[in-house]
Structures are given as structure tokens and as C-alpha cells.
Amino acid sequence: MASVEDLSDSELRKKLIEHGFEAPPVTGTTRKLMEKKLMALMSSKGKPSKTASPAPKVNRTLSRFSSAEEDSDDALSNARRKSMPAPQAVKRKSMGRSARAAEAAAREAQVADNLLMPSPPPPAAAATQPARGRYSMNEAALRKNAIPLSAALPTPPRNTRKSIATSSPLRPSLRHPVGNGFDSGSDSDVPVPSISSVRLSTSPRKSPLQDDSQDDEEEDDDDKPIATLLSNLSDRFLPNSGTARLSSPEFSNVKHRMNIGKDSSPDVTDAPFLSAFARRLSQLKAQPIGSPFNGDSYDNVKESDASSDDSVSASTPPNGHYYRRSLAGPTRVPMRRIDPSRSFKTSEETVSFWNNSHVMSSVIIGCFVLCAIVLVTLYVNVASKESANNLIEESSVGNVYNICKESPGDDVPGVTCVTKSGVAPAMKIFENVFLDLMSQAVKSECGPSLHDGSYPAPYLTERETVQAVVEHQGLSIWEAEEQVANLIVLLSSNPHWGVSVLDNVVRHPDKTKLQVSSPKIPWKCILKNKLFSLLSSGLFIMCGFFALYGVWRGVQWWMCARRKQQQDVYHYVERIIEYLSSQHQNTGESAYVPVIHVRDQLIPPQSREKLKSIWDAAVAFIDKKESRVREEIQPVNGEDYKVWRWLPPKLNSSVASSSAGSPSTSPQPRHRQVWQGKAFGLTDKSVNSLANPPTPCLKIRHMFDPDMESGENWQLQVQDAILEKCLNAKILHIHVDKSSKEGCVYVKCASDDDAGKAYQALHGSWFDSQLVTVKYLRLERYHERFPNAAKAKDPMRPSNNLRLSLQAADDD
């Protein structure tokens, strides 16, 4: 605590930040909050903080972890308020010093009174009532009354004295009065005035507007060994107990100093609580006494004495003008009445146990696991109980023994009833038969399999049962048959024995079957079967999945192939039109070309067969959808051929000529992406071009028109065009920004000089009928946008060596 308070503002803030808390500025108004926060952080991290007293730590952690935060905090603040019996202080103020002393004396006498009573402590309200009544009496008379009373019964006080004396620092001072000729009765008096007047004496000295921090500091100043204070007290107080010297300022000072303990509670007037108080006192000794937030001890004090405190505060009208804190006095009383229902007396133990919330959660998990284990064991036990004997024994009440009647009637022994003498042997063989049936059932489930690989049936026929009985029991076959017959009768009338008889309508040794209704399969076998079924179903699902995947891939491939074929068809249609128009230009108006000749012109012989379907599709397309080509039958060289005649459209002549002007040998449907020369020459003297290229990165605009571009690899064409144009500059990275409206391309060169060369080559060129402009980009910005550009080290090369984009330039 002390070290936290000693920290400077900046140090405090630094510490908070160290603890991972984003601390606001530490100012006069926030400092206390920050201190609390730091302590809470330190204690929640489990760091042994030597400085912080345990009490606030516990309180903070409780309030931090418990869901009912207000409860504990309220309790804390309640306790703190309660430890300041403001109404009393008010009264004291009005009474003045002598009255103060009188009250102290009255309380002393009160204690003595109580000590005299062997019976349980009287209600505190009643106890305080006479005490108040005595305020008007002469204090000396009071003293005289009190001392003989306490002297009369030495035994109970002695006990209390011992308990107080256990707190070692108190001992000498407490013994002192004894040596002084006072009996031990007055010993127990010593803490009482201090207790009853705990904050009373400090409070009047403060100005009403004094704030908490001052309050706390004041208390800290009082951190002096209790022993000296007590000796001070005994020196001043006890020898002169009968005199008016009690009212001297020193006495109030002493009382004020006794205040350190802060265990202010009239409950100490109850004799049984004295030892408890002594314990608390020793605890307080053990920890730094003056800590302002000793909420822990407040809790104890308050709760143990709600009623008497109530009576005091209720009987004295609270005056809100003297104490800021006492303003809430009236409202606090009802709250306090509720408090005893909460068991705060044990707060010390419970708090220390519950202060780690993970203990709680682990306990919950532990309970859950325990429950699960119990359930499993119960289930296993229930399952394992089901054996043949148990079945019979448990349900012996419901057993039906079809005993044949003496008089011959419908009953036939061994078929519908059992002779009396046949029951016992049948029961004897039952166990064996049951086991056999069980093993048969197990075999049918998990093998071993028969010769043909199938598993045996899960039942035994009557004949097999008889054979098994003969084998195991060593009976003759007739005996066995009889007993088995009897057993079957019994079993069919007692289905709850766990063996069912199948096909028993007409008894036949080969058809009547016995089967265990609920066979006990070993868990290994169950596991194996489950695993097998799981695997098979998994395999099935996988097969289904693969089939679906295959279908999907097939559909995709088919779609792709169709698209490709469509493209090929368009390609050939274009070439046909080109060819026709060029023929038309070469030969004049009346040119027509046989279809087959066109095909032979366009498709090399080796691929004619392969491309037949595409060619047919292209021909069909032209027949149907090409208005500029007319299909005719014309004799060519004495033979009628299907011919195409080119009908040049008047309006579209420019399109026709432009498409005619492009090189027909190119395999690409688009040939427009070529460099078309410079718009203006760039020299070093040019105003707009920088002499020294500042960065290696360029942004090139108007390289393409995103609305016009089609086809799959136009980006590659744009990229190639740039690379081909700037062959002398090392380009590391190119990004064609498809989404840009301006047709932007970003280029990173190996060095600034390379960028300069590229700039020279590209800026102001015509490409694809657009004027290309280039700007420099900052390298960081470039890397920010294209992080993988930073890794590019090797200069890029065009994707082919055709130099397609430069052809137009070359032609020029």
C-alpha cells in the first residue's frame, strides 16, 4: 500500500501499463482510482504484493470476480460508513468535551455491567439505553459505580483479558493496570472506550468538507505502535479514573489514537464478543494497521452488531451538516437491517477460499465428471446383472410352471405341460442350455464363421439343444429329449427368463428353435461390428461423394469443351469473313468463292477431318446469321458448287476495311493491341519528364479499355505489349488492374534508371488507339498495394517472341 502511494503519478501510470491496463492520465482526482486499480491488478495476477494489505486485496478480488459486484462493494462502503457513527459524533459535538468523557465513562460502566451478567448478552438496544440515561449523571459517580461492579466479578474479565493479551504488543500495557492495583475488570475497560469512540474523536477535528484522502492520511499518521498508545492511555486514564481529568484533551487524543484499530463497534460491550474482538485486534496488528480500506474488518464489525448500532443511530437524529459521509445516514439504517441475513461473519474464510474464481469453475467441472462416472458405473452394474440365474431369481415370483394335472385332459406332458417331477431336471439343464444359447448368439454375431464364410444362426434347434445337453451333462438321449421338451414348455410360458422359443406352433425337433432374447455380446465384438458398419457406411458415403464429384467434373468439362468449340466456331466465322472480304477486294464486285475452297484455304489438310464439326457449325452460322454473305449455287469449272458471295455493306465499310487491314495471318481474333507510334517525343529537356527518375515504380494509364476487352488472355497481351515495348528496361513486376476504368497498369522496374527508360518508352505512345500516360509511384506505396512485388527479383520476359504488339510499328 505504502509503496503504491509513494509512487509518483508517472510511475503509477507506468506500472499500470506494465500490468496491461491502458491507463488514463493520473491526476489528483484520478490518482486514488488508479491506485485501487493497480492493487486490484497486482492481486489478481497473484503477485505477492508485500505492500498491499490483505484486506483490500480480498475485497477487490471479490468484487471483481463475483457477479454481485454491488453487494460486496456496498457491504464495503456500508461497513466503512458504519465505522463512523456520525450521529454520535454530532451529539458529541453538542455535548462538548466533558460530555465526551462522560460518555466514555458511561460505556466503561456499561461494560462492567455486562461483564457481571453470566447470562447471554442482553439486546444491545436495551444495553445502550441505560448508558445514555447516565449521560446526565455525574461522571465521578459513574466511575465509582463502575469500578466496584467490575471488581466484584473477577473471573469473566480475566478471561477476556487473557484473550486480549494474546495479541502480544498489547500485553505490557494491559498488564500494567493490574499492577496498578486495579483488578482485571478494568482491564477489559481499556479497549472499550477506544472502541466506542473510534471515529468519534477524530471526526470532530476535521472540517466538514474534508475529503477522503485527507481522512486516510490522517489515519496513516496514527500508525504508531498500539502498545505505547495503550500505556499512554493507562497512564493518563486509569490512575485518575475517578477524577475529572478524564475530560482533558489528552484523553480524547488517546481515544483518537486508539482509533487505529478501527474496530469501532459497540458490540464489544457484549462480553462474549470480547475475545472475538481481541482476535481481530491481533489480526489488525499483524497487518499494516493504518490501511484506509480495511473493509474486511469493517464487515465483521458491522455484521456482528447490527442491532445495537441501529439502536444508537436511530435514537440520535442524524445531522447531515457536519459530516459529508453522514449524509447518507438515514438511508443506511434500513439497509443495515437487511444485512444480518447475509452471513458476512464468515467473510474472511469464504473470501480467502473463493477469491480465485477458477477454483469455483474447476469444482463445477469436477462435479460434472463425478456425475458422469457415477452414471456410467450404475449403467455397467445394471447391465452386468443380467445373467440367467439372476433373471430367474429376480423374477421367481412371476414364474409359471405348467404342472400337468393328475386327470388326463388336454395337457400332454412335454408339449403343453410339465410333469411335477420334470421341473427340477429341466431347471438343472437350463443354465447349461442358456450358456450354449448365449455362445451361439455370440458366434452368430462375431464368428468364427462357418466354412462358407457365413456366420452361424443365432439360435439352436431343439435337436441341437438335445445334442448339446447330451454332450455336456452326460445324459442319455431319451432323458435329454424329455428334459429339453419340458424346458421348452417352461421357457415358452416364462418369456422373462431371457430365452425365446421360436416356431413353437407345431413342435418339431428341427424347427423349434431356442434363442436368447438379449444376448451378451463381448464389447470387442460390438466394437468390431460397429467399426465395420461405420467403415462400410463411410466407404459408401465416400463412393457417393466421388460419384458426385465425378459428375460435377464431367459437367464442368463438357461446359468448357462446348465453350471452346463455340469459340473455335466464331474464330472460323471471322476468318471466313475476312477471307471473303479480301477476295472481294482483290477481284471486284462479282466475286464468289466455293465453300469448299474457302475451307481448303483456311484449314490445312491434316486437320480437316478433325475440324469438320467445327467447320460445319461455322458454315451453318454463316448461313443463318451472316447477312453480308449470300449462299448461292454457281457452276465453277463446269461443276455446281455451293458458293459464298460477299455483299459489302455500305455502312459498315470502315469496319470491314479495318478488319481487312489487320494481318490475317495472326491466330488472335483481336489485333488492335499494337503500339501505334509516339504522340510526342520525349527529351531530357522536356518540362514534363523528370531528369532523374525518383522511383522504380510506374503507373501506366490508358493501356486498355475495360469495357472493350474480351477474351481470356487480354491481360497477358497488355503485359506483353509493355514488356516488348520496354525491352531495354528490366521490369520485375507488372499488375494489370482489371477493375480500373482508366486502364491502369502498374509496373515495378529493377532500378530507377530502368524506370526512367520504361518511362521514356511508354509515355506519350499510342497504344490501341489510346494515348498512354505514365506516372511515377512511390516504392512503399507500391509494395503496400502489391506485397508480392517486393519478392520479385528476376526481370520479366514477354510470353512469346512474336513481338505482336510491335508489328504495326514495324510495318510503319
Place this chain on the structure above:
Amino acid sequence: MSTTSQKLKNFTSEPMGDKPVTDLAGVGEVLGRRLESQGFDKAYVVLGQFLVLKKNRELFQDWMKEACQANSKQSSDCFQCLSEWCEEFL
């Protein structure tokens, strides 16, 4: 906190100007007097503290409790009020 009180609405609807501290939601006569006694006489002073505590709900509520023994409802109302005002006008 499901419904916004009239006081909160009034406070967050306009700049705070020289409003007294009692105009803050959650601060009534009693709390207002306590705050005034500590020097927080105007709403903007409390706003200052609110801002110094970096709009941290936990810290602000702790401070309210410390400064005027506000309960959690009151301090939470006050916090809500100030943070909404800040969203609007800051």
C-alpha cells in the same frame, strides 16, 4: 438501461453549456450536492473527469462511487449519458 430516461434525452439533445451537475442523468439532488461539495459543480467538470478516465466505464463508475457514493444504477446512468453526449457533440 433498456429505456432512456427523459433526463438523459434532454441532456444528450443539446450542447451542455453551463448546465449544473444535477442535469446529468443519474445525478439527483443528493448526488449533485455531494459532487458540488467536491468541486464538481457543473456538468462539464464531470465531463472532464469522464474524459480524463478515457471514457472507461469501470473507472468512471468507481470514481462516481468514490466521489459521491453513487450506486451502480446512478453511475451507469451518468456514464451512459456522458458517453452518448460525447458521441453526439464531441
